[in-house]
Amino acid sequence: AQTVTQSQPEMSVQEAETVTLSCTYDTSENNYYLFWYKQPPSRQMILVIRQEAYKQQNATENRFSVNFQKAAKSFSLKISDSQLGDTAMYFCAFMKHDNSGTYKYIFGTGTRLKVLA
Amino acid sequence: DAGVIQSPRHEVTEMGQEVTLRCKPISGHDYLFWYRQTMMRGLELLIYFNNNVPIDDSGMPEDRFSAKMPNASFSTLKIQPSEPRDSAVYFCASSTTSRWTGRYSGYTFGSGTRLTVV
Numbered sequence: 040a041q042t043v044t045q046s047q048p049e050m051s052v053q054e055a056e057t058v059t060l061s062c063t064y065d066t067s068e069n070n071y072y073l074f075w076y077k078q079p080p081s082r083q084m085i086l087v088i089r090q091e092a093y094k095q096q097n098a099t100e101n102r103f104s105v106n107f108q109k110a111a112k113s114f115s116l117k118i119s120d121s122q123l124g125d126t127a128m129y130f131c132a133f134m135k136h137d138n139s140g141t142y143k144y145i146f147g148t149g150t151r152l153k154v155l156a
Numbered sequence: 157d158a159g160v161i162q163s164p165r166h167e168v169t170e171m172g173q174e175v176t177l178r179c180k181p182i183s184g185h186d187y188l189f190w191y192r193q194t195m196m197r198g199l200e201l202l203i204y205f206n207n208n209v210p211i212d213d214s215g216m217p218e219d220r221f222s223a224k225m226p227n228a229s230f231s232t233l234k235i236q237p238s239e240p241r242d243s244a245v246y247f248c249a250s251s252t253t254s255r256w257t258g259r260y261s262g263y264t265f266g267s268g269t270r271l272t273v274v
Contacts, residue, residue, distance in 0.1 A: 074262055082245060084265035091259075130199070136260065142187055142251060143212070144263065146199045 041066045043133050045147035052121045053155050059106075060116045060150045062131030068092075070136045073107065073114045074144070079127040087129070090114065092136075118152075126154045162248050162266035169273055174236040177269045180229055181250030189263065190223055190233050191247040199247075205231065238273045245270050 042065045052058035064073070075087040090098045090107050097105050102122075106115045118125055131147040161180040169175050181188045189204040203213040208225045216223070220239070225231040235242055249263040 072260060072262070076263075076265075081267075082270075083267050084247065084249075084263075086262050086264070089262050134260075142206075142260075143189075143201055143204065148198055 041068070041133050041135065041145045043131055043145050043147040045129075045131055045150050047150045048148070049151045049153070051153045051155055052118075054121055054123060056121055057117060057119045058121055058152065060118075060129050060131075060152065062114045062116070062147055064112050064114065064131075064133045064145075066112070066133065066135065068135045072134045072136055073105075074132040074134070075103070075105070075114075075116045076130045076132060077125075077127045078130065078149075079124075084130075088116065121154045123154050123156060125152065127152060160248055160250050160264050160266035162246075162269050164269060165267065167269055167271045169238055169271070171239055171273055172237045173273075174234065175238045175242075175271060175273075177233040177246050177248075177271070179231045179233070179248030179266060181231070181248070182252075182264055183229065185250035185252040185261070185264070186228075187251045188225060188231050189247075189249045189251075190231070191249065193245045193247060193268070194243075202233070235271075238271075240273045243271055243273050 044063045071092045073090045077085045077087050088100045088103050102119045104117045128149045128151050130149045132144040134144050163178045190202040192200045202215045203223045205225045223233045245268045247268045249265045251261050251263050253260045
């Protein structure tokens with residue numbers, strides 16, 4: 040069975056600095072997706088970034104980028120130039136991708152990030 | 157698109173009452189998911205549908221919970237009778253795979269319903 044581990048329950052970063060959130064996963068699958076979701080105090084779950092396992096290039100979305108290490112089963116999220124609005128809970132999620140039609144996410148337990156002014 | 161729409165945003169009910177949560181997925185999305193979020197258990201998948209058909213309901217806690225998707229644009233999650241331990245935030249999410257690119261969209265979540273059972 041797949042598992043997703045976020046080992047940092049809480050983190051803080053100064054505004055404008057860079058922070059990296061870690062995520063590791065365990066799977067025997069070769070084709071899968073990885074996601075980072077942000078949940079601010081408003082509780083809305085917002086997709087931050089996604090990575091297809093077959094792609095070697097790390098995904099980037101503006102100030103957000105990932106370091107995807109497939110062999111190490113690691114998927115960390117880097118937030119550059121942190122802003123106060125980045126304060127949120129961040130969830131890492133795994134989804135296997137095959138022809139069985141199973142599209143269930145496996146979520147990590149989350150990392151609470153606080154950006155300090 | 158207005159995104160995934162859930163209602164109500166907040167629901168407070170008395171133990172034993174029936175509660176119905178509603179969800180309108182993004183038009184064209186063929187997968188719909190119901191999740192429950194609590195501090196103790198995190199995000200739990202309750203049930204998901206593909207093309208309006210329930211695929212996996214193994215996460216539904218017990219018979220008090222039921223979910224339906226009568227058409228592609230509407231789903232309900234019902235709890236009858238409700239209990240205080242059902243208090244949580246309930247999320248609906250939808251997703252699809254593009255016919256053109258084959259790329260999976262990822263979940264788009266609704267804003268959730270905070271249910272409090274007193």
